[in-house]
Amino acid sequence: MRVLVVYCHPVETSFGSALHQEVLRNLRAAGHEVDDCDLYAEGFNPVMSRTERLGYHDVPRNRAPMQEYVIRLQRAEALVFCFPTWCFGLPAMLKGFFDRLFMPGVAFDISDPADVKPMLTHIKRISAVVTYGRPRWMAWYMGDPPRKMVTRYLRRLTGNRARADYHAYYHMNVATEPRLAQFKRRVAEAMARFA
Known part of the structure; x- marks a missing residue:
């Protein structure tokens, strides 16, 4: 399976980085073709510009600023996200990735606003490996x-x-x-049987 792994953490010595490496290692060992999208390493710009926002609904012109990522998303059969939770939400860079990439003509068809249609129907699997600073009850x-x-x-x-x-x-x-070691093993097992 072609798996797009989207990783978002600025610190290479973090536990998140160790989880990211575990995800990559086990997906590859299981025979998957992995596209490792490390947003910080790639210098991804999460800011949607005024021009992008004004052209947001102009399909296919809206793809131009994100064309490389559009191709990677459209090629994928599965998505795996690896990120920390900050302030009970996505890190700003990952939120910007969603804001800029998951747009009309890529993630959904909004040609009829009363009947928006999904466009990522080629994606068969989605997974996430996420850390939180606070306990589960607080996240809930x-x-x-x-x-x-x-x-x-x-x-x-x-x-x-x-x-x-x-x-x-x-x-x-x-x-x-x-x-932490127990969770890392759990992630490794999940990625080893990813299908």
Whole structure:
């Protein structure tokens, strides 16, 4: 399977970076073709410009600033996101990735605004590996936007055809080495059987 891995963390020595490497290693070992999209390493610009916003609904001209990423997304059969949760949301760079890439003519057809159609129907699997600083109950209390983005919004863009899973490590603020190692093993196993 062609898997687009979208990684978003600025620190190469972080636990998030270790999880990212675990994701890559196990997907490749399982025989998948992996496109590793490291947003920070690639210098991705998350800011939608005034010009982009004015042309947002102008399909196909709206693709021009993001053409490289559009091609990578359209080539993928699966998506795996690896990121930390900050302020109970996506990191700004990843949010900008969604804002700029998941647009009309790429992620959905809005030619009839009363009947918006999903356009990522080629995506069969979606997964996320996510860390949180706070406990699960607090993420739940805040509505857990990252979980909803992955398991609801993205699935909707596939016509609800893709199977989605979400691997979350909560309460990084009090993490212990044994618990981190256990979660890392869980991620490795999930990626090893990814299909």
